[in-house]
Amino acid sequence: MDPTLATSGITWQLVVFCGLSLSVGWGIRGNFGHEYGAAIPGALAAIAAVLVSGRPDWLAHVHYFAMFGALGWSFGGSMSYMGVVGYTHSGHPPSVLYGFANLFVIGFLWAFMGGAGTALPAFLTGDRLAIFFVPLTVIFSGWALQSVLVDLLFSGDRKSGRANLSWYDTDWLATLVAMVAGLIVAAGRGGFDIATSLVLHLSIGWFLSFLTLVVLLKLRMTPPRGDNWAGCLGLAAGLLIFCWRYDLYGLALASLITGFIGGIGFSLGQFVKLLNIRTGLQTNWHSVMEQTQGLFHGIAIAVSMGLLSVLAPSGSGAIPMPAWTGTFATGFVLIGLTYLNHRKASGNWVEKVDRLPERPYGLPVAGWFVRSRGWIGWLELIYIAIGIAVFWLMQMHRSLPLTFIPDTWLGKGQLLYLVFLWWVVNFNFALKIVEFSPRRLVTEGLITFNAIVCTVLAASIALADPAYGPTVPQAGAYAGWIRNTIIIGLAATTIITLCHWGLTQALFGRRHIPFAFRHIRFGPEATTREELTESGKPWKSQ
Numbered sequence: 001m002d003p004t005l006a007t008s009g010i011t012w013q014l015v016v017f018c019g020l021s022l023s024v025g026w027g028i029r030g031n032f033g034h035e036y037g038a039a040i041p042g043a044l045a046a047i048a049a050v051l052v053s054g055r056p057d058w059l060a061h062v063h064y065f066a067m068f069g070a071l072g073w074s075f076g077g078s079m080s081y082m083g084v085v086g087y088t089h090s091g092h093p094p095s096v097l098y099g100f101a102n103l104f105v106i107g108f109l110w111a112f113m114g115g116a117g118t119a120l121p122a123f124l125t126g127d128r129l130a131i132f133f134v135p136l137t138v139i140f141s142g143w144a145l146q147s148v149l150v151d152l153l154f155s156g157d158r159k160s161g162r163a164n165l166s167w168y169d170t171d172w173l174a175t176l177v178a179m180v181a182g183l184i185v186a187a188g189r190g191g192f193d194i195a196t197s198l199v200l201h202l203s204i205g206w207f208l209s210f211l212t213l214v215v216l217l218k219l220r221m222t223p224p225r226g227d228n229w230a231g232c233l234g235l236a237a238g239l240l241i242f243c244w245r246y247d248l249y250g251l252a253l254a255s256l257i258t259g260f261i262g263g264i265g266f267s268l269g270q271f272v273k274l275l276n277i278r279t280g281l282q283t284n285w286h287s288v289m290e291q292t293q294g295l296f297h298g299i300a301i302a303v304s305m306g307l308l309s310v311l312a313p314s315g316s317g318a319i320p321m322p323a324w325t326g327t328f329a330t331g332f333v334l335i336g337l338t339y340l341n342h343r344k345a346s347g348n349w350v351e352k353v354d355r356l357p358e359r360p361y362g363l364p365v366a367g368w369f370v371r372s373r374g375w376i377g378w379l380e381l382i383y384i385a386i387g388i389a390v391f392w393l394m395q396m397h398r399s400l401p402l403t404f405i406p407d408t409w410l411g412k413g414q415l416l417y418l419v420f421l422w423w424v425v426n427f428n429f430a431l432k433i434v435e436f437s438p439r440r441l442v443t444e445g446l447i448t449f450n451a452i453v454c455t456v457l458a459a460s461i462a463l464a465d466p467a468y469g470p471t472v473p474q475a476g477a478y479a480g481w482i483r484n485t486i487i488i489g490l491a492a493t494t495i496i497t498l499c500h501w502g503l504t505q506a507l508f509g510r511r512h513i514p515f516a517f518r519h520i521r522f523g524p525e526a527t528t529r530e531e532l533t534e535s536g537k538p539w540k541s542q
Contacts, residue, residue: 008310009053009054009305009306009307009308009309009310010302010303010306010307011052011306013052013457013461014049014052014053014302014305014306015299015302015303015306016457017048017051017052017302017454017457017458017461018045018048018049018052018298018299018301018302018305019295019296019298019299019302020295020298020450020453020454020457021041021044021045021047021048021298021421021454022041022042022044022045022048022294022295022297022298022301023041023291023292023294023295023298023450024041024044024291024294024421024425024447024450024451024454025040025041025042025043025044025045025294025424026041026290026291026293026294026295026297027287027290027291027294027443027446027447027450028040028041028424028425028428028447029041029077029290029294030286030287030290030443031428031431031432031443032341032344032428032431033077034077034078035074035075035077035078036074036077036337036340036341037077037341038073038074038075038076038077038110039070039071039073039074039077039337040070040337040341040424041073041294041297041298042069042070042071042072042073042074042114042117042118043066043067043069043070043333043337043420044417044420044421044424044454045069045073045118045297045298045301046065046066046068046069046070046117046118046301047062047065047066047069047413047416047417047420048298048417048454048457048458049065049118049301049302049305050062050065050305050413051410051413051414051417051458051461052461053305053306053309054309055309055312056409057314058121058122058309059409059410059413060409061121061129061321062409062412062413062416063326063329063330063333063416064121064129064321064325064326064329065118065121065122066329066333066416066420067328067329067332067333068117068118068120068121069114069117069118070117070332070333070337071117072113072114072115072116072117072118072120073110073113073114073117073118075110075113075114075117075232075235076106076109076110076111076113076114076232077110078170078171078226078228078231078232079106079109079110079226079228079229079232080169080222080225080226080228080229081103081106081222082225082516083221083222083225083519084099084102084103084106084221084222085099085103085270085289085516086099086516086517086518086519087099087102087222087519087520087521088100088103088270088274088500088504088513088516089274089512089513089514089515089516089517089518089519090512090513090518090519090520091508091509091510091511091512091513091518092510092520092521092522092523092525093501093505093510094521094522094523095519095520095521095522096501096504096505097497097498097501098521098522099270099521100267100270100271100497100500100501100504101497102221102222103263103266103267103270104263104264104266104267104493104497105221105229105263106229106263106266107262107263107264107265107266107267107293107297108259108260108262108263108266109229109232109233109235109236109259109263110232110262110266110297111258111259111261111262111263111265111266111297111300112236112239112255112256112258112259112262113232113235113236113239113255114258114262114297114301115254115255115256115257115258115259115262115300115301115304116239116251116254116255116258118254118258118301118304118305119250119251119254119255119304119305119308119312120251122250122251122254122305122308122312123248123250123251123312123313124194125319126319126320126321127319128194129321129325130319130321130322130325131193131194131195132195132198133324133325133328134185134195135181135182135185135195135196135199137328138181138184138185139177139178139181139182139199141181142177142178142180142181143174143177143178144369146173146174146177147369147370148369148370148371150165150173151370151371151372151373152371155372168210168214168215168220168226168227169224169225169226169227169228170210170214170226170227170228170230170231171228171231172207172210172231175203175206175207175231176203176207178199178202178203179199179200179203179204179207181199182196182199182200182203183196183200185199186200194246197242197245197246198239198242201238201239201241201242202235202238202239202242203238204234204238205234205235205236205237205238205239205241206231206232206234206235206238207231207234208234208237209230209231209233209234209235209237210227210230210231210234213227213230213233214227214230222519223528224528236255236259239251239252239255240252240255243255249478249479249482250308250311250312250478252478252482253304253307253311253478253481253482253485254304254305254307254308255304256482256485256486256489257300257303257304257307257485258297258300258301258303258304259300259489260300260485260488260489260492260493261296261299261300261303261304262296262297262300263493264296264492264493264496265292265293265295265296265297265299265300266293266296266297267496267497267500268292268293268296268496268500269289269290269292269293269295269296270289270293270500271500271503271504272288272289272292273285273286273288273289273292273515274504274507274508274513275507276288277513277514277515278507278508283439283442284439284440284442284443285515286515287442287443287446288442291446291447291450307481311478323398326394327391327394327395330390330394330416331387331390331391333416333420334390334416334419334420334423335383335386335387335390337420337424338383338420338423338424338427339379339380339383341424341427342379342383342427342430343366343368343379344431345427345430345431346364346365346366346377346379347366348431348432348434348435349365349434350365352434352435353434359374360378363376363377363378363381364377364378365377365378365379366378366379366380367379367380368380410461414458414459414461417458418455418458418459421451421454421455421458422451422455425447425448425451428444428447429444429448432444
């Protein structure tokens, strides 16, 4: 494979559009946090990549790319990283180096799974992609049931629930539920297929890595914070084994490329924050760090998906997807992701707005579909109505096309992107409007300006007629790309990490850098106690 031909799919439009899209989403993710928040930038970047790809077969699956991209990026939201950031602020040389190195590890694992989720639909024809939806439905149902049962068992006391179910403050229960769901579907289908096999590879990898590294070897990244990093390492290992077993070498390549660029960018975002602090200016530098990290994650997606736009096989002529899966994917992005994040704003409104009671007219502001919060609140009623309206309109469009929905897949992709973009930008603003301050301009203001740029880019993109055509490289061709990615990635990571460490020492010496708590990992001044790190109980940040 000619490298020049392969890289011809990486255009400046792709880099800018994906970079800004994921940066916008990452800034919003910082306000909502965890897996649900991390899914937002994943969906935005996946849609952006498909819109600029020049691949008509990808455009016909744009809503599937959005859903799987969101799922891939959501995994990393389980990892704790503020303790690692604190190490880089400590002024303690070994801890600073440790902090930057582990920022790369966290960023790599986050972007690795994000790249895998975004790229997965590019390697699955309609029939192979469709079989993922039943396992996903069972897994989502299992997680919903888990939430209800935990709430009932511990009477809505989240702290009590976390303490009693904590195992080094990890997502072991959710992983177990996913594993059981995969086994149930496999039993119902009479054996494993590519979908249930992927679920088992990921969940078994999670447990093997966590049990070996944390439970057996007692390796803790930021004790006594949670150790989902070990589980995410197992996810990455499980995915690589899955790719090897199913000859999905292109998927492995996309995951590694995204992982290395994203990991370097994750560490670089923190270094940019430190440089800004050195100026002496006072603002929300943490948000600057997050949006910078998102920018590099988006560039990573642009590089990997740009390569795949040339390398991935064509999906033309494939078996079409069942109609209900398109409704599922679109509803997941527009309704599911927005609700799961939007509901967090309700608590902020009740806390900050004196005139807003917890139960206006007898119903909670948001019930979260659990007993302790009231099951169904005003927000749930609104989202149920929106869901019914969206479903009804989509069904109507199939029988009698609606004029406001474009005829082409490019137009449909643009509509999906713009509706989702401004939906999340606005509810992000709604979260913070009740406590707005000049510092929020760096967050909500910059997010809004970048969203405006993304709107112009999305609206002005026309489907390219590329001078190249997708090819189907053999495993040996992919092997060369994979080998070079690992070698170059490891070398670049080592050099850049050492540069970040050395420059931080040169700029700040051994003094504690503000805007983060002082965390020291090693020596007599270490800020963790062994009795806490051994217990596996959850820890509340300073």
